[in-house]
Amino acid sequence: MAESGPTKKSDKTHPPFRETLLRAIGACVIGAIVAIVIPNVFGEEFATRKAARVVAPFVGAFYKPDARNDDITVVLVDDKVIDDNHESWPPSYDFYAKIVSDVGKYRPSAIFVDLIFSSVRTDASVKGLQNVLKQMQAEHIPVFLAAGLNDKRELFVRDGLEGLATKVAVEYDPDDIDHVVWTYPMVARDSKHARSAALAIYEDALHHQIEDPKEELALTWGLYPVRDGIEWTVLNGNGRREAAHKDNDGENGHYPDPASDVFKENYDLYCNESQQATPLVIGAVWHALAAKHGRPVCVFHHTLYVREMSYPNESQSNRLEWLLKDKVVMIGSAFGYSNDVVVSPIQDRVPGVYLHAMALDNLITRGPDYTKAIELHELEADGPHARALLLLVIGGVCVLLLALFKERLIEPMKDSYRDARQTERIEIDETIVATTRASDSNDHESEQRVTLQLHAEVVKQRPGRKRRRFLARLAEGVFLTRMKALEVLLSVVMICVLLYLGHWVFNVPYLAVVHVTLFALVAEWFEWNKKLIDWYLGEKEMS
Incomplete structure (x- = not known):
């Protein structure tokens, strides 16, 4: 058988x-x-974008922070400094004139103001800003002003500021699917001469040239965070993200001073500031897969708050010298309810000025052969x-x-x-x-x-x-x-x-x-x- x-x-x-x-x-x-x-x-499929957000930390881990240390510093204007200077909203031109003047004392290689001065106000404070811009011209410190675009797709700023600084475009298009900023325009859409902030600074202040910048820059967001980044915090009890500079006793919706014991016991940075690649990548991937869990990575570029420049002591003066001298200084806003924010695949929501900083960083790192944004289904002979x-x-x-x-x-x-x-x-x-x-x-x-x-x-x-x-x-x-x-x-x-x-x-x-x-x-x-x-x-x- x-x-x-x-x-x-x-x-x-x-x-x-x-x-x-x-x-x-x-x-x-x-x-x-x-x-x-x-x-x-x-x-367009969402899966590609989701996978790209998972991949972004790995790619960012290979992006070295040389340019950010040697060339770029972000200066932030927040609610705290506006309150301290008894400014209303929007702040006066004199307020911004003082910021530009204070930065200019440290002899930066360039100053970029990421705020569009387009409206004519009833006050006469524009004269102070005019004088400061003329002073920067006399001292050969190039200043770049964010500008609006008129119906002819031409850059403009308000009367009285024309000719005193280089006008630059600050438009960008977040992705339609996940709202992440994957690309950065080198020139404004439907315009031949409206250069973006990063391109204008790269060419005029850093003295490099890009022959045909019509192709958008495919952004690489750096992974390794700085320790002096955005000071946003998360209240451990309910996860609310707030600025860390409310200076009273925590009543009536305000929050305690960051130096107080109450603050230290109840607050945490909203982001991951580890300097080790493995926890950064794991945390960023986890956050990309489930946004409610984990924390995004802290910002990539050194950050200075305007209030830190008010009364510097000796150690602060040394830090200011290191952060501002011979640097491209990008002045942006980080107000509590500002809509000037971008979404990074690694850092999540950050003030818009960091987009221009990252784009300029990419140009400095890659040079004229920057990574160009392309679509596989739109084949071209290039x-x-x-x-x-x-x-x-x-x-x-x-x-x-x-x-x-x-x-x-x-x-x-x-x-x-x-x-x-x-x-x-x-x-x-x-x-x-x-x-x-x-x-x-x-x-x-x-x-x-x-x-x-x-x-x-x-x-x-x-x-x-x-x-x-x-x-x-x-x-x-x-x-x-x-x-x-x-x-x-x-x-x-x-x-x-x-x-x-x-x-x-x-x-x-x-x-x-x-x-x-x-x-x-x-x-x-x-x-x-x-x-x-x-x-x-x-x-x-x-x-």
């Missing part, structure tokens, strides 16, 4: 290389349809699109290599393991049969008696066989889990390779790199899906 059992060993052979190649190409085609064509038919297509080809090659590796190494290992287990089960059954027949070798009774003895022997050994079968299945599960973990690890390696090559070698914006990586990953997952179906159908046939 043993001869009717299952065959001892399968005669599986590797499929020919041509078949493997066709299967890999088919997976690439399906992946391309899913990852590229379908989003363009049904609209270098960035050619590099993106090359990355797409490399993604297909990665999928092919993984398919070959699994086809030639991982799957044979699984087949060998299953064949070994099958052979072991057959040998156990044949041993039982042989033992039963040997014990009755001199007895020539009917086949029915042999069958009954065989059944009795099987029943007698059933508890041990069940235990062995359970252990065998457990071992098989561990083995298959290890194989699947190996496949997952290979996919992770493929993702890392594509991200590194795309962003740091081919200079492709990581939003496009993530798109290509998703294409490759979808193609790879389709291969896994096919394997799963093949295994399932094969198991059904065996049963």
